[in-house]
Amino acid sequence: MSLDDRKLEVLRAIVEDYVETQEPVGSKALVDRHKLGVSPATVRNDMAVLEEEGYIRQPHTSAGRVPTDAGYRLFVDRLTKIKPLSPAERRAIERFMVGAVDLDDVVHRTVRLLAQLTRQVAVVQYPSLSRSAVRHLELVPISTTRLMLVMITDTGRVEQRLVEMPGPVADGEVWELRLRVNEKLAGQKLADTPSLVQKLVEECAIERRAAMTCLASVLLETLVERSEERLALAGMPNLTRGGVLDFQGTLRPVLEALEEEVILLKLIGDLEPRTTRVLIGDENQIDNLRSASVVSSGYGPGATIVGGLGVVGPTRMDYPGTIATVRAVARYVGDLLAQN
Amino acid sequence: MSLDDRKLEVLRAIVEDYVETQEPVGSKALVDRHKLGVSPATVRNDMAVLEEEGYIRQPHTSAGRVPTDAGYRLFVDRLTKIKPLSPAERRAIERFMVGAVDLDDVVHRTVRLLAQLTRQVAVVQYPSLSRSAVRHLELVPISTTRLMLVMITDTGRVEQRLVEMPGPVADGEVWELRLRVNEKLAGQKLADTPSLVQKLVEECAIERRAAMTCLASVLLETLVERSEERLALAGMPNLTRGGVLDFQGTLRPVLEALEEEVILLKLIGDLEPRTTRVLIGDENQIDNLRSASVVSSGYGPGATIVGGLGVVGPTRMDYPGTIATVRAVARYVGDLLAQN
DNA sequence: ACTGGCACTCTATTAGCAGGAGTGCCAACA
DNA sequence: TGTTGGCACTCCTGCTAATAGAGTGCCAGT
Numbered sequence: 192m193s194l195d196d197r198k199l200e201v202l203r204a205i206v207e208d209y210v211e212t213q214e215p216v217g218s219k220a221l222v223d224r225h226k227l228g229v230s231p232a233t234v235r236n237d238m239a240v241l242e243e244e245g246y247i248r249q250p251h252t253s254a255g256r257v258p259t260d261a262g263y264r265l266f267v268d269r270l271t272k273i274k275p276l277s278p279a280e281r282r283a284i285e286r287f288m289v290g291a292v293d294l295d296d297v298v299h300r301t302v303r304l305l306a307q308l309t310r311q312v313a314v315v316q317y318p319s320l321s322r323s324a325v326r327h328l329e330l331v332p333i334s335t336t337r338l339m340l341v342m343i344t345d346t347g348r349v350e351q352r353l354v355e356m357p358g359p360v361a362d363g364e365v366w367e368l369r370l371r372v373n374e375k376l377a378g379q380k381l382a383d384t385p386s387l388v389q390k391l392v393e394e395c396a397i398e399r400r401a402a403m404t405c406l407a408s409v410l411l412e413t414l415v416e417r418s419e420e421r422l423a424l425a426g427m428p429n430l431t432r433g434g435v436l437d438f439q440g441t442l443r444p445v446l447e448a449l450e451e452e453v454i455l456l457k458l459i460g461d462l463e464p465r466t467t468r469v470l471i472g473d474e475n476q477i478d479n480l481r482s483a484s485v486v487s488s489g490y491g492p493g494a495t496i497v498g499g500l501g502v503v504g505p506t507r508m509d510y511p512g513t514i515a516t517v518r519a520v521a522r523y524v525g526d527l528l529a530q531n
Numbered sequence: 532m533s534l535d536d537r538k539l540e541v542l543r544a545i546v547e548d549y550v551e552t553q554e555p556v557g558s559k560a561l562v563d564r565h566k567l568g569v570s571p572a573t574v575r576n577d578m579a580v581l582e583e584e585g586y587i588r589q590p591h592t593s594a595g596r597v598p599t600d601a602g603y604r605l606f607v608d609r610l611t612k613i614k615p616l617s618p619a620e621r622r623a624i625e626r627f628m629v630g631a632v633d634l635d636d637v638v639h640r641t642v643r644l645l646a647q648l649t650r651q652v653a654v655v656q657y658p659s660l661s662r663s664a665v666r667h668l669e670l671v672p673i674s675t676t677r678l679m680l681v682m683i684t685d686t687g688r689v690e691q692r693l694v695e696m697p698g699p700v701a702d703g704e705v706w707e708l709r710l711r712v713n714e715k716l717a718g719q720k721l722a723d724t725p726s727l728v729q730k731l732v733e734e735c736a737i738e739r740r741a742a743m744t745c746l747a748s749v750l751l752e753t754l755v756e757r758s759e760e761r762l763a764l765a766g767m768p769n770l771t772r773g774g775v776l777d778f779q780g781t782l783r784p785v786l787e788a789l790e791e792e793v794i795l796l797k798l799i800g801d802l803e804p805r806t807t808r809v810l811i812g813d814e815n816q817i818d819n820l821r822s823a824s825v826v827s828s829g830y831g832p833g834a835t836i837v838g839g840l841g842v843v844g845p846t847r848m849d850y851p852g853t854i855a856t857v858r859a860v861a862r863y864v865g866d867l868l869a870q871n
Numbered sequence: 872a873c874t875g876g877c878a879c880t881c882t883a884t885t886a887g888c889a890g891g892a893g894t895g896c897c898a899a900c901a
Numbered sequence: 902t903g904t905t906g907g908c909a910c911t912c913c914t915g916c917t918a919a920t921a922g923a924g925t926g927c928c929a930g931t
Contacts, residue, residue: 233904253894446771569874890915
């Protein structure tokens with residue numbers, strides 16, 4: 192009998208009230224604010240059970256109840272109807288994103304949009320190189336022994352890297368290198384390139400072998416090993432909403448986590464298509480984010496995923512709203528990318 | 532007689548102690564910690580004068596004294612011997628920066644280095660486009676009607692922008708456009724380009740006029756109007772050192788200011804060569820930073836400036852150390868750029 | 872011009888007390 | 902069996918009063 196419908200309803204009420212008021216919620220207040228149709232005493236009994244099961248807890252004897260991470264989890268999994276975005280929000284998305292001119296532009300607008308709509312810290316990963324395909328590789332002579340390698344991907348990213356050549360290279364030679372490299376790599380998924388780059392060197396005419404080797408090593412290093420993932424961040428000031436009460440006293444750990452790109456990438460990495468993932472408090476692998484929740488989603492044209500985006504906020508957050516917003520924005524950005 | 536040597540010495544002692552302990556400093560503590568050679572009573576008289584002059588104040592009657600913004604200013608202007616960097620710091624700079632491979636890489640390393648050495652929030656502006664010269668412009672066909680314009684500057688920045696052409700462009704045409712554009716603009720300061728771009732269109736053969744006009748407008752827009760300045764940020768967690776006592780209670784305004792790129796650019800913009808600027812508290816034009824200080828410096832190869840860098844911290848900061856570090860790092864980065 | 876002494880002011884800390892919110896439990900009830 | 906009202910209990914909160922301590926300002930003396 193552990194959890195009948197009313198108990199779930201009580202849990203929902205507790206979560207909703209606590210999210211709103213930021214204060215432990217008691218039995219009396221509950222029946223006042225929600226039409227539960229029972230007396231405070233009954234609610235108390237239910238709360239006792241919920242507490243036993245680990246979904247809520249009291250900060251101290253004779254205070255109201257507060258949801259635990261498990262409580263939020265249950266709330267999200269079983270008690271949340273995804274609320275559709277308000278027209279105002281839809282319009283905000285349109286207004287914000289229209290006229291984006293660039294991949295950079297899209298990413299920046301997206302992250303600011305997310306931050307503004309959810310009133311949380313927003314993170315947007317640039318389309319992942321490893322999931323992109325090469326559209327074009329360009330070699331630009333910078334000096335006699337230096338080339339600038341510019342890679343353009345099908346997702347619109349442009350990456351550049353300086354290549355220090357073993358000796359002077361003539362213009363014709365650059366031309367030749369560019370031709371070969373594009374021949375081999377254009378249109379290929381970046382994930383597949385390592386072996387191709389290898390072949391490139393092997394098949395290369397002996398007199399250009401040295402130059403090509405050099406180029407190849409930079410290619411490998413840039414595109415694969417140092418898998419140059421980038422991301423954009425916005426909404427930091429939102430961390431200070433609701434005092435320092437969220438994040439148990441100090442936001443230092445959260446700031447630290449947000450500063451570590453690697454950590455953030457893990458957070459919004461490896462997502463499944465068309466789903467929105469919610470990590471609540473302790474579920475987070477990263478220690479510094481034990482007091483925070485992360486709502487993230489993959490985005491990309493169609494059903495594929497080229498990157499992740501999401502928000503980071505206190506465990507005490509408006510999950511239904513946040514989830515809906517993150518999902519909507521992810522979808523919108525995906526469609527935007529599909530148009531190109 | 533307003534400020535004899537001993538009074539200045541007292542001010543210095545107050546600043547140093549307060550910076551270190553974060554607590555109002557009293558006359559007794561002063562004579563204990565510094566060899567002033569006079570009694571607490573004498574120091575009290577001096578402090579009364581300093582307070583009258585507006586250099587220090589008491590948080591409340593019968594508390595110790597705390598420096599005012601004016602006090603810090605006097606301290607910085609007249610009482611600060613630039614302390615040379617410790618060998619450890621010099622080594623840290625070397626170790627951190629060696630092996631930088633890219634402009635991006637240099638900027639990122641620099642900003643992290645600054646944050647770590649000063650234990651403050653660090654800001655580094657990418658070499659300003661308006662102060663750079665065009666090294667090369669590349670046009671890469673993306674589709675029949677779309678080109679990717681890639682600009683490489685002499686400071687190593689690479690900017691790209693999508694150009695939507697009025698109609699299909701053949702490869703040969705692209706080739707021609709690229710040639711003309713480079714002919715005209717390569718080697719020119721970006722600040723000088725607007726008129727040149729104008730000429731470019733005028734001198735253009737009639738059959739390419741439409742395409743060139745389109746390209747020109749993107750060039751102008753990207754390079755000049757939307758003067759695409761970028762910057763990197765690091766060390767956010769440092770804001771939480773010393774509790775929320777610094778920044779008078781809330782770091783929200785500071786976070787807000789740091790999120791506004793425009794604001795930050797103003798902060799570290801228009802610097803004079805080879806100087807380090809210090810803005811203390813109220814001296815700051817930006818309201819949100821009234822409770823913070825900014826130490827900034829221009830950097831660039833030789834005596835020229837191509838960008839700014841600096842740190843943002845509480846007014847209660849170690850000015851001599853911070854100034855020395857900022858200066859050293861700026862110089863180092865300048866030298867690094869000069870090598871390329 | 873400096874110093875020691877002293878009274879004064881203000882803060883920070885502590886303890887005690889009353890009020891209130893909220894609970895847990897129990898006995899009664901449908 | 903599930904629900905309810907009643908009641909004692911716990912613990913937080915806010916208030917007041919009392920105390921100790923730090924630091925000052927001023928004055929008279931050297």
